[in-house]
Amino acid sequence: MIDPSQVLRVPLVWLLLLLRPVHAQADCQVFADQAQLEDARQSWSQTLEALPLEQRLRWIAGLHAPDEKARKEATRQKDCLVRALAKAMSVKSPLRTISSYRDHAQQRAIWERKYAFRGRAFGRITTATRKDCSDLQGDGRMAWDPLRATHRACWKRLSGEQREREILQTSAPPGLSRHHWGTDFDLFDPTLSNPPWRAGGRLAGVYRWMRTNAWRYGFFQTYAGKSAGQELGYTEERWHWSYYPVAGALQSDLANHANEFQALLRKQLSDNGHYDLVLKHWRDFAFGVESPAGDSTSM
Ligand SMILES: [Zn+2]
Numbered sequence: 030m031i032d033p034s035q036v037l038r039v040p041l042v043w044l045l046l047l048l049r050p051v052h053a054q055a056d057c058q059v060f061a062d063q064a065q066l067e068d069a070r071q072s073w074s075q076t077l078e079a080l081p082l083e084q085r086l087r088w089i090a091g092l093h094a095p096d097e098k099a100r101k102e103a104t105r106q107k108d109c110l111v112r113a114l115a116k117a118m119s120v121k122s123p124l125r126t127i128s129s130y131r132d133h134a135q136q137r138a139i140w141e142r143k144y145a146f147r148g149r150a151f152g153r154i155t156t157a158t159r160k161d162c163s164d165l166q167g168d169g170r171m172a173w174d175p176l177r178a179t180h181r182a183c184w185k186r187l188s189g190e191q192r193e194r195e196i197l198q199t200s201a202p203p204g205l206s207r208h209h210w211g212t213d214f215d216l217f218d219p220t221l222s223n224p225p226w227r228a229g230g231r232l233a234g235v236y237r238w239m240r241t242n243a244w245r246y247g248f249f250q251t252y253a254g255k256s257a258g259q260e261l262g263y264t265e266e267r268w269h270w271s272y273y274p275v276a277g278a279l280q281s282d283l284a285n286h287a288n289e290f291q292a293l294l295r296k297q298l299s300d301n302g303h304y305d306l307v308l309k310h311w312r313d314f315a316f317g318v319e320s321p322a323g324d325s326t327s328m
Pocket of ligand 1: 208213
């Protein structure tokens with residue numbers, strides 16, 4: 030006589046094994062070289078092709094939620110990266126993720142608040158504006174402060190495009206933030222500024238490790254030297270890291286459908302005249318990014 034519970038026991042054990050939460054560390058993908066990273070990117074390009082073009086472009090512009098699998102993979106790999114870093118550098122304080130996904134509406138609200146010169150201090154006053162605006166002479170502040178009358182007087186005199194230029198020093202326009210993709214992360218330092226990451230700074234060692242090792246987990250510093258040399262485009266951001274297998278696939282998709290994307294962007298950003306400069310130069314922001322090679326000589 031066969032006891033039915035005996036028959037069930039073995040498959041149940043397997044079922045439970047399958048259902049248990051996968052140990053996070055075991056789940057990390059560590060890339061051996063540039064070729065493996067590129068394979069992962071190509072595989073994501075194929076996955077993306079199965080989605081309707083409209084959905085992919087809206088994802089890139091922050092108007093459609095990121096593919097759930099893509100976002101999960103990027104987040105998991107980011108956690109793997111942070112764990113490896115903490116171990117290698119024996120970092121005691123928590124390595125926090127400051128910012129990750131933001132949708133189009135959130136990014137637009139940030140832009141509009143700054144454009145209207147409301148709320149807390151923001152950005153970095155450009156040298157050109159500091160020179161032009163007599164109200165700012167002798168003012169040592171780096172950031173714009175809507176609470177200061179002198180700053181308000183100066184902002185009022187700026188043209189629309191000048192305002193855009195000022196905001197662009199530290200903010201991406203809606204539709205052109207890589208934070209829409211679910212693949213990009215601002216890491217560790219809430220000031221989102223370079224000094225802590227530079228030589229002598231609190232995160233100098235962390236930065237050196239990241240430049241050499243982050244690619245092993247698929248990450249690269251999107252805004253390093255290249256974009257800083259352009260007239261428009263982002264300046265260096267040592268805190269912003271991007272997961273290449275998915276982000277690289279989205280980036281090449283965007284390059285292949287730049288005209289369709291531009292049409293979508295125009296539809297979204299032409300209503301109030303607050304994005305005229307952005308619409309003229311959007312390609313500088315979309316394509317003025319680094320390759321994932323980092324400093325590693327093995328790549
Ligand atoms: Zn960022």
